[in-house]
Amino acid sequence: MLTQLRESLGEQAVVVDPDVLAARSHDRSGAPAAGTPLAVVRPTSTEQVSLVMRTAHARGVPVVPQGALTGLAGGADAVEGAILLDLTAMNRIVRIDPIDLVAVAQPGVITADLATTVAEHGLFYAPDPASASESTLGGNVATNAGGMRCVKYGVTRDAVRSLEVVLADGDVVRTSPPTVKAVGGLDLTSLLVGSEGTLGVITEITVGLLPAPGPVRGITASFGSNQAALDAANEIMVGPHRPSTLEFMDGAVIAAIIAYDSSVGLPDDAKAWLLVLTDSLTGAAEDVAAYAEVARHHGAVRIDVADDPERVDDLLRARRLLNVAMHDLRGDGLNEDVAVPRGKLAELLVRLAELSERVGLPIGTAGHVGDGNLHPVVCFDPNDPGETRIAHQTHEAILRLANELGGTVTGEHGIGLEKLSAVDAELGPRLRGLQRGIKDVLDPAGILNPGKKL
Numbered sequence: 001m002l003t004q005l006r007e008s009l010g011e012q013a014v015v016v017d018p019d020v021l022a023a024r025s026h027d028r029s030g031a032p033a034a035g036t037p038l039a040v041v042r043p044t045s046t047e048q049v050s051l052v053m054r055t056a057h058a059r060g061v062p063v064v065p066q067g068a069l070t071g072l073a074g075g076a077d078a079v080e081g082a083i084l085l086d087l088t089a090m091n092r093i094v095r096i097d098p099i100d101l102v103a104v105a106q107p108g109v110i111t112a113d114l115a116t117t118v119a120e121h122g123l124f125y126a127p128d129p130a131s132a133s134e135s136t137l138g139g140n141v142a143t144n145a146g147g148m149r150c151v152k153y154g155v156t157r158d159a160v161r162s163l164e165v166v167l168a169d170g171d172v173v174r175t176s177p178p179t180v181k182a183v184g185g186l187d188l189t190s191l192l193v194g195s196e197g198t199l200g201v202i203t204e205i206t207v208g209l210l211p212a213p214g215p216v217r218g219i220t221a222s223f224g225s226n227q228a229a230l231d232a233a234n235e236i237m238v239g240p241h242r243p244s245t246l247e248f249m250d251g252a253v254i255a256a257i258i259a260y261d262s263s264v265g266l267p268d269d270a271k272a273w274l275l276v277l278t279d280s281l282t283g284a285a286e287d288v289a290a291y292a293e294v295a296r297h298h299g300a301v302r303i304d305v306a307d308d309p310e311r312v313d314d315l316l317r318a319r320r321l322l323n324v325a326m327h328d329l330r331g332d333g334l335n336e337d338v339a340v341p342r343g344k345l346a347e348l349l350v351r352l353a354e355l356s357e358r359v360g361l362p363i364g365t366a367g368h369v370g371d372g373n374l375h376p377v378v379c380f381d382p383n384d385p386g387e388t389r390i391a392h393q394t395h396e397a398i399l400r401l402a403n404e405l406g407g408t409v410t411g412e413h414g415i416g417l418e419k420l421s422a423v424d425a426e427l428g429p430r431l432r433g434l435q436r437g438i439k440d441v442l443d444p445a446g447i448l449n450p451g452k453k454l
Contacts, residue, residue, distance in 0.1 A: 035080025054170030073416030107138020144194030146412030151370030340407030
């Protein structure tokens, strides 16, 4: 099979070097790979992807679609005997249409590069995952990535109009027309978004664009308790001044980020912190004033206005330091991604604090408080087997807690390998059976990213 692929794709497109295989076998989740891959294959076109899939399908060889490997759930990790289908060379922005407000791009395009390119046309691509500077558009679609602007613009699915997809047997389909409205068939576009490479290989993505927003500005507010910060966030969310970003950090995260990089300018006495931004073209000053008034009403001990682009960038950078700063506390960490109804956020934070005290490991929490999606990080010493074991037990406890509170075990990172048992508990046998039935229709041989998501 590899000989055939080399003859069709070229020698350089098929790699069996053990070091390359090892480097491409893991994402950033820390989840162990499910096996040793056969080869890395690097197509440059939809036609080549189709050829790879036909070849693999004929022999029953598993295929794991991959992008930049920035995922946090093991969704792109290797499985035994698999072709790792590295799509990063398919990195062309095909076209930008300022009339129909769409962009068409291949899956290997870096998310931030797409945003920058459309901005040069006076347009705006709204999804903004934390890894936007290095994650690929295809990876964002495969996981239905979120980010800090979801509170106003929604997740990646809300921006995707249509997909070109190579099915497991090599056939190429387009899921729908790129029109704003298209209800002629079942919504296969939304089905493929978030499917983590288990239903097809995405080879071209049509996304909707928006007119460029206004300059980003807003406030940061420090509070003496999580409850006060949450009360302020909830009032902002039900008010008339919808933010483009509404982020929360607890005291443990604030302290960790300051210890990691004091230059970010976070207040060292805050027990909880909100970042509230607007990108409205009109009325932004009224938005900022309203956010400040709500924060004062709920007892903010410090309010700072951020209307300078460099200051806003610093604050966003500080928020993005969550994982690296928390990992630095003990040497490693497990990154959670739970979402609960906003009315349950206070209970979630109380229960997380109790869990941290009970297990003896630091848990710091930050995240997208406007849509109830928080990211607790469990810190542990990877050289201490006891701490490592307790950390993984704590991870499972946090997933159960999310379900208990009527939420989900993943708001935006996906299931991958890391959360298979947890999603079974969340959805139950009937729904899981229906989902696996869909998998059987689209991939009857079970070769697409087996053992993941479903």
